[in-house]
Amino acid sequence: MPSSISQFRRSELFKPAIIVPIVIMLFFSIFNLTAPSDPARIAYAFELGVVNKDIGPSLPLVSNQAIKTLSKSLPFKLTIIKDSETAREALSRGEIASVITFPKNFSQLALSDEKLNIEILNSQHLTISETQISSQLPGTIQMALSTFIANLRLAKSNNQAPVSGMLVNTNIETLYSAKSLASVPSPFVMSFTSWLASMVGSILLFLATKQMPLLNRAYLRTLIPIMVMGSASLVLAIVITLTTLQWESFLMAWLSVWLVSVCLSWLFLGVFEIIGLAALLIILPVVQYQSVLSGSMMPVSAAPEWLELIGNSVPFDAIGGAYRAVIFGSDGNLPFTWLLGAALIGLFLSWGSAIFKGRMKRTWK
Secondary structure, three states, rough: HHHHHHHHHOOHHHHHHHHHHHHHHHHHHHHHHOOOOOOOHHHOOEEEEEEEOOOOOOOHHEEEEEEEEHHHHHEEEEEEEEOOHHHHHHHHHHHEEEEEOOOOHHHHHOOOOOOOOOEEOOOOOOHHHHHHHHHHHHHHHHHHHHHHHHHHHHHOOOOOOOOOOOOOOOOOOOOOOOOOOOOHHHHHHHHHHHHHHHHHHHHHHHHOOOOHHHHHHHHHHHHHHHHHHHHHHHHHHHHHHHHOOOOOHHHEEEEEEEHHHHHHHHHHHHHHHHHHHHHHHHHHHHHHHHHHHHHOOOHHHOOOOHHHHHHHHHOOHHHHHHHHHHOOOOOOOHHHHHHHHHHHHHHHHHHHHHHHHHHHHHHHH
16 A cells, blocks of 8 residues: 555655654663673672771680681672771761671680571661662671681581681583673563563654554554564664673564564554553553562562562563573573564454444445
8 A cells, every 4th residue: 555655655644653762672671682791790789888896815816717707708899898987877878889898706715616697787778779788788797797607616516727718619501602692681671672662663653653544553553563663673683782791692683573563563553452541551651660579679579479479470571581591592482472472462453443434334325
């Protein structure tokens, strides 16, 4: 229907409907993949303040030995602070991220059979990464110091010098390795842009074709998403390839995002045709919650219970799993049955509504 395309090109929303989905995938991917976070650098930037009130009686102080053990076993910066008040002020200013305080009788209790108590001061007013690390810190420190004290007491009972090194060595094997820092956030970027570009593109296309003849707009709402999402996903695949340097994943990154985006666009357009833009009350939250539902940023099981229930009902995370398979070569396939179902529902609503409304108009005439 060439006349439909000509009429569409005269619409004020023609350019936005074509360009905006491409811009979304381009800029969102560039800003997220050109500055990926490095877990090692994040951990090293975490500064742990240490207040040592230990006064002995043993020399060298057991607490000093414990601090050396922590510095070797934890990937954080350790900063010695003279007193608790200074440490509290430093934490309040954000100069340190957490504080561990050794009590006055630490050495005495460490060499006895009694339990020890140490104080940990943290805060949730810092950056997200620092807050998350500090919330997990108590268990990590408790385990490290418990191992150290147990080793110290065992050495004392056997009249031997405590072993200063680690008693257990780890042989690490990584099943699927990220080839670059940008590889880690790539599945999330692919997932979120698939949903966001499909939603925004569908809104603009719906509004741009709303005043057209019924069959013409159904035709355009079927054809245009294929073209636009093909171009947008191509741009996204190029950015992913250039930032991750994984040339072998280019084709699958392009095709998988293209397929998902087209199916979602058809579904959204069909729902808009029946309900109108009021459907955004449901679609918008689903899109925004993809950071959790897609399983790209965190497992769905880590989401709040009500969101986990939704994620277990509809396999949103299967898309995220398929995108991870593209980047890392792991096991994972797109939920073709669900995608095909979504596409057919959308096309049925678009074309069915056009045909039904057309017949109703002829009947009333």
